Amino acid sequence: MSTAAQTTSSIDLSKRDLTLDLARVFCVLLVVVVHLLFVGVGRDASxxxxxxxxxxxxxxFAGVTWIGQIMPLFFVVGGFASLTAWRSLVRRGGGASEYVRNRVLRLAQPALPLFVFYVVVLGIATLVGIDPKLLQTVATGAGSPLWFLAAYGLCQAFMPIMAGWHARAPKATLVALLAGGIVVDALRYSTGxxxxxxxxxxxxWLLVQQFGFWYADGWFARRSWWQLLVIAAASYAVLVPLTTIGPYSPDMLVNLNPPTLPLVALALGQACVLRLLRPVLAGLMRTGGAKAVVFVVGSRLMTVYLWHLPVIILLSGAALLIPGASxxxxxxxxxxSxxxxxxxxxxxxxxxxxxVGRWEAPREVTATPPGWVVVIAAVLNFIPSFxxxxWFLNVWFSAIGVVLTGAAVTMLGRWRARVSLR
Structure with a gap:
């Protein structure tokens, strides 16, 4: 049986909210659509x-991004999944080092072959004399999804701490993170x-992750439909003064990196909409076809996300060789088209x-390394995508990615314990 099949067959559907799996798959597939519309390959008059x-x-386009900027929802759903996994791990006697080690591996493993690919492709393109300006344009576009590895990796690394804060003072944690975000944006836009x-x-992103924690705790489930509708409407309404009177762009993609407060409003609104749509999504996930699509794509989610832009660029370039295809x-x-x-x-x-998808599948690994090793590996994994x-993708950053991500995978996945594993 294949790894993906084993993973799928081991899932206890009775304890899993399949609507959230559907939401994650939808987010990634929508990202592919958006990037497909970003890439236009053609020839000029010469x-x-x-x-x-x-x-x-x-x-x-800017108006559509208020709906099409779906990454905040991915972090909300990720927060739900992270808190659920953390609590399950704690019940089994696990701790922070084990959690962070496993989660960083799930990001670093699929990223490693991608960095290797970029080293080879960009290195060859440079050696054969491809126009540097054109090569940089292509590399910049191809590397744009890698921001996610830095942002999501940060959320995963701080997950045990944030789960503790949430357990002790959930409201105060929201207020503190929101206040920090306001101060950062105020300093950024006042100083330029x-x-x-x-x-x-x-x-x-940690504030958006907290919304996922509240979703896991049932806060959104306890709200009536009209309350969710009001919260969602208010969240989107806040974007109007933020992008007209305030300093933020009406284009939510511009607000993505560095992340800004409008993403928080989007995240809250999207979480409410997700809950409102839950009955419809749950009905859809009772069908065999929907389950098959979600599990087939879901078992390769990071592979689809990381590799879709290189594939789009390669196919767009290949179409130039076919008369009428481009x-x-x-x-x-x-x-x-x-x-x-x-x-x-x-x-x-x-x-x-x-x-490459085999790098995405969870693996049986050895004993959890000491905490300091996990911290160093998490930092090494963060650096290349950051x-x-x-500064955008190039062959040198790709090489750094191979070295540091490879080191992180080795440190986390090959640790040997002095005592036998339980």
Whole structure:
């Protein structure tokens, strides 16, 4: 039996909220759609290859991001899953080091082959003399999803601490994180120093993660439908003054890195909408077809997320070699070709996922290393994706990713205990 099949067959459906699995799969598949609309490959009047972002030129794009910026919901759902896993681990006698070790491995393992791929591809492209400007444009786009590894890895590393805060003072934790986010944004926009906003990798994403904790505790389930509707409406209404009177962009993708307070409002609104849709989603997840799709994609979720942009770029480039297969970006024919390319991208990812996807599957590992080893490995795993988030992907950052991520995987996955395992 395959690893994915073993994982699927071991899931106790009676204890799992399948609507949240569906939400995670939906978030990632929607990210693929958005990025597909970002990549336009064509030629200019001189015949030179040009990579553009057609969707950015659409007047409706900023408004659509209020719905299409779905990553806050992913962190909410991730918070739910993280707290549930943490509590289960504690009941079994586990602790913080074991939790962080396992979660960092689940991020580092699938990232390692991707960094290796980028070292090879970008290195060869540089050696053969590809136009540096074009290569940097492609690399910047291809590496854009890697911010997630830094942000989500940070949330996972602090998960045991934040779960403790939540247990002792859930409301005070929300207030403290919100206050920190407000102070960071105030300093960032009053000084004009964008880098100050990096502190909100901590405050904003950990606050959004807390919403997932409250979801796991049943707070959203205890609200009536009209209360959820009011909270969701108020959350989206707050975005209006924030993006008109306030300093924030109406484009929620601009507000993503460094993360800003509008993402908090989006997260709360999306959590309420998710709860409102739960009866419909639960009915959908009672069907065999929906379960099959969720488990097939869900078992390869990080693989789909990390590899979809390289695949989009490669397929878009290959289409240039086929007469009529590559319409000029932003033309009606180009827009109509997106659904076809979307299917091709998913099919193209599915095949190689049997190779690179093995790095995503949870593995039987040895004893948990000492806490200091886990901390160092978590930091090593954080650094490459943070560098890419700040200064964009290139062959050197890819090489750093191979070295540091490889070191993290080795440190966390190959530790040998002096005593026999239980």
């Amino acid at each position: 015949g030179a290859l040009v990579v553009s972002r057609p969707i950015l030129n659409q007047p409706w 120093i964008t880098e100050i906003g990096l502190a909100n990798l901590f405050f904003v 319409p000029a970006p932003a033309t009606p024919a180009w827009w109509w 997106r659904p076809i390319l979307y299917v091709l991208v998913l099919v193209a990812i599915f095949g190689p996922s049997f190779i 560098l890419v988030m700040e």
